[in-house]
Amino acid sequence: MAENLLIVESPAKAKTIEKYLGKGHKVLASYGHVRDLLAKTGAVIPENDFELKYVDVEKNKKHIDAIVREAKKANTIYLATDLDREGEAISWHVVEILKDRNLLKGKDIKRVVFSEITKSAIQEAVANPREISHELVDAQQARRALDYLVGFNLSPLLWKKVRRGLSAGRVQSPALRLIVQREDEINAFIKEEYWTIHGKLQLGQEPFESSLNIYQGKKLKKFDINNQQLADQALEQLRSQAGKQLTLTELTQKKRQRKPAAPFITSTLQQEASRKLGFSARKTMQIAQQLYEGMEVNGQTQGLITYMRTDSLHLANDAIADIRDVIGKKYGQELLPKEPNTYKSKSKNAQEAHEAIRAVSAQLRPKSIKSALNNDQYRLYDLIWKRTVASQMINATIGTVSADFTFGDDHNLRANGSTILIKGFLSVYEEGMDDVKQDKGDKHLPNLKKGDVVDVNEILGTQHFTEPPPRYSEATLVKALEEFGIGRPSTYASIISTLLNRDYVELDKKRFIPTDVGKVVARFLETHFTDYVDYDFTARLEDALDAVSRGEKEWRPLMKNFWEPFIKLVEEKEESVSRDEAQDKRELGTDPESGKPVTVRIGKYGTFVQIGSREDEEKPRFAGLLPGQKLDTITFDEAMALFDLPRDLGETSEGEKVSANIGRFGPYVRYGNKFVSIKEGDPYSITFEEALVLIQEKKIADANRIIQTFDDGIQVLNGRWGPYVTDGNKNGKIAKDQDPKALTHEQCIEILAQAPDKKRRGKKKTAKKKVAKKTSKKKVTKKKVTKKTSKKKTTRKKASKKKVSKKTKKKTSAG
Known part of the structure; x- marks a missing residue:
């Protein structure tokens, strides 16, 4: 009999951890969430202090049952789910299930967390347990309830006003708005012409290029030369005044430092894997999960990276020592800074107890474990390892040179060049860039000095046109979501997947293009639910949820402040917005x-x-x-x-x-x-x-x-909702106790006689519409009645008096 039961989320993690803990410990996986909100209206009851109605996750029933069976035997139950809000909530739900089944009497409940799956980390976590963080649970419940209330009230409105099957989400909708607004910018873009002037120069046998910097004594601006005529005039003047040779009038040399990029957090990992490996955000997180949960390396199963859902840039002291040891031995002591590099997170809610995403041991070099990984796992691990190591190396030193050739009526051609003087961290890793036309390499300049005379081979002009802003790629969209505060690291991949799965956007050449339905939904929400897709509003709500997770705010007042104006607006738009306007x-x-x-x-x-x-007589x-x-x-x-x-x-x-x-x-x-x-x-x-x-x-x-078919054209047919009788004009429902094959002609005529007439097109429909409008006006005047009805619709039945939400504060013996 196992004295200790330890519960994790995934089976791969369970298998590895059980090896580390040895006899007396049983490790089981919950396979994700064990309970979730009831998947229909009424799961969140605003009128009952935002009571939440949970049900066991059906697909995980056998795993829940296994946990229950082992919990009966165990003395101590360790909750070892992930260290984020979702993981905290899973642990809490496990305890709630055990409590409902009266299985906690005489049991010790302990919460343990770790950011890496290594023997030392697991043993240390088990030796230093804590209680469930009810602040994190409250924040997760509030987020889930908010998403539920938005989805279950906005989506039906979209079905009614736009088309069935659509959905609106609290964070997916602002993300869609970003993509649609960018497409609108592209469609509204008007290109502008401009010209650049270049001088092809040569010192001895070494050719190099320069650009017109000053023209007729004035600093040249982008659109100063904006047509062929102006370009030809400038070229004629420059060529005649430059002649065959120019003198170097000023030489400026500088050095600049370039710092290494910080170790990865969730968003930067997704961005860099998109740029360098071509991975989607979802694929990146799936592979990172595999690396975190562990692989068999040198005959031993262990995690290869730290937890991949984090916004902290912190590195543990022992990790830094390990990294510095590898740098000194592999790359040389001269590439080690005197003191370790530190990085400050921009996120207000970054928990420094968490770590950045790093290799669990810098000693596990990518090539040394390549045979244990598949190609995608190897490529991602290689990226993480290199970024981890580079983050603790010295700056790169870049030398820059500017050579000015002033001539004629105060014109100036400038040649720029740069070279890497000290590679520093660039020996290992260089961060990618988005939507920037990067030079293929540093521009080479000959060994120039002031007073040098160079040959002028050619002065020429190049026509250009401004380009619209680029569409979002996965990398730039994740970056924008992070900058605007839309969602949090763990949600970026699911936001993107939802937009694609709903056919709101398409990917073309790895760029997001909104579909027509995506544009219509985004514009409907922006027009009628302006605040709820506003970037600042969304970011403030995320900050408020973060404050709940830190224990600085209560979740129910937050819910109330959101819900009351939101549902009032939904009810108002249901009455006032026409289908044509919405579409x-x-x-x-x-x-x-x-x-x-x-x-x-x-x-x-x-x-x-x-x-x-539709009002026309003809179809x-x-x-x-x-x-x-x-x-x-x-x-x-x-x-x-x-x-x-x-x-x-x-x-x-x-x-x-x-x-x-x-x-x-x-x-x-x-x-x-x-x-x-x-x-x-x-x-x-x-x-x-x-x-x-x-x-x-x-x-x-x-x-x-x-x-069946009868001589006069009456038929008995199999339909989408079962068999029915039709004469082409009317459809009649067949009773459940009637056999459609045995119906007589007379019975069919009787069924059709009782069937309602089909709605007809034309003038009669127009008349009906006017009546409907009149009714609608009455509804507006009886505003209180309408509100009452709508509230009933939203809340359905009141749930049992037992308030699930209150459990958060006092339920488990762990808290």
Whole structure:
């Protein structure tokens, strides 16, 4: 029987730790969270002091049961989940489960944390336990509850006003706004012309380049020469006055120091792995998790890096000593600074008890353990190891030279060069840069001195145009999220994944482009929920959650301050915002043939052009956009051309004409007066033979759909929600106790007689709409009644009197 039970999050970690602790210890994994909020309305009850209703995570039931079984036998239960808020909350939830099952009597509950999975770190943690941090648990609960309340109230509003299946999140929405705003900047960008002037010079046999710095006695600004005519005038004057030779009039030499980059934190690791390895944020975190949990190296399983979710730049003293030892032996004592380099975190909430992401031992050089790792693991470990070591090396010393050649009417050509005098940390590692056109190498200058006469080989001009700001890459988006205070290190990967999975953004050449639906959602939220996607508001809320985690604020008042104005705004927008307004519908013009309006908007299956409106007697015409066409930029002519696009493919053996096109519901093949969707490929490349296969499959599916057919056209069909009766105009529901195959013609007629009429288009619908508007006005005047109804909708039933949230302060014997 194991006297001690230790609970971690992952099985890989459990296996390694059990080896370190030996007999008398049983280590089990929770496989992540063991409880979560009820996945439906009513899990957070604002009216009941923000009571939270938790349920066991179903997929982890067998792991929970295993923990319960072993807990019965154990004397001491060690909670060894991760050292962040999520890990703290998992430990608390484990204790709550054990408490609900009356298993804590006579048990010692201890919380242990460690930032690396090594024998010494694990044994030290177990020897020095602490209590559960209820401040961290409160912060995690508040974050989860906030995200839940935003999602469960904003998302249904998007379904109603824009289209079903959309979602809005507390941090994902400001992140989407960043991407959409950047795209708007790019679309609004107007390029400007400018010219640069270069002198190709030579000293003896060594050619070098210079740039026009001063022209006619004035410092040259970027747009001073902004067209061909001005460039030609300047070149003519410079060439005639420079002649064949110039004298070096001023030589300036300087030295500058370049400091090594700080060791990695979560955000910088994600950025650098994106730049240098091409990894997504999610892939980086997955591989880092593997390196943290441990690999078998030299016959022993151990973690290779410290915990990968951190915003602390702190390095432990013994780690620094280990790093300095490796630097001295491998690179030379001259590359060691007299005192260790220290780095200060920008994050207010960085906990110095945590460490930066580093190799657990600098002695484990990447090449020496390469055989124990796969290629991706090796590349990431190599990156972390090098950054760790470089952070404790001396500065690099860069020598710079500026050579000025002044001539004629006070013109100046300047040649710049630089060279690395002392490599320092650059011997090991150099940080990457984003969106900067870097020189391939240092510009070489000959050994120049004042008074030297150089040959002028050529003076020439180069035309340039300004470029729009670049789209976000994963690296620059993570950097922006960090700078704006949107989310925290552990959330960046999930924010990006959510945006991609929801089809709010696409990746093209590793750059984020917002989709039409992403733009519509972002603009809807920015227009109607301005504060909640405001970067400062989001950052202040994150700071408030950090304050809760430090014990400086209570979480319930924070929730109340957020919730009351938020739900009031949701209720108001539900009444006041029209569907057309929410969908960002664009009016393109008028169809010359019918005189009907031509609009473009998003729908369930993508963006489409519509001729006419739902209120017309005739059904509107629809056409889907071509690849590359966008809601914001499609023109009237491009939109009208979509209706002339059907590709005639041929005829079926039954004489049905076959064509391909894109419609409101996406690409399709038409045969006769019937349609079949094109799931793969597109209507512009599909062949007649491929179309016939789709048609045949559709005919078989339709045949299987028919249960009975009567002479007058009445049919009994299998539908999406079960069998039903139809005459083409009305659909009748079949009772559960009726056999659809046995229905008589008379029974079908009776079912149809009781079925409601289908909604009709045209004038009657318009009349109904006016009535609806009238009703809506009444609702506005009876504001109190509306609010009451809406509150009931949000809160559903009141939960049991047992307040889960209060447990945080006094539940476990650990706290």
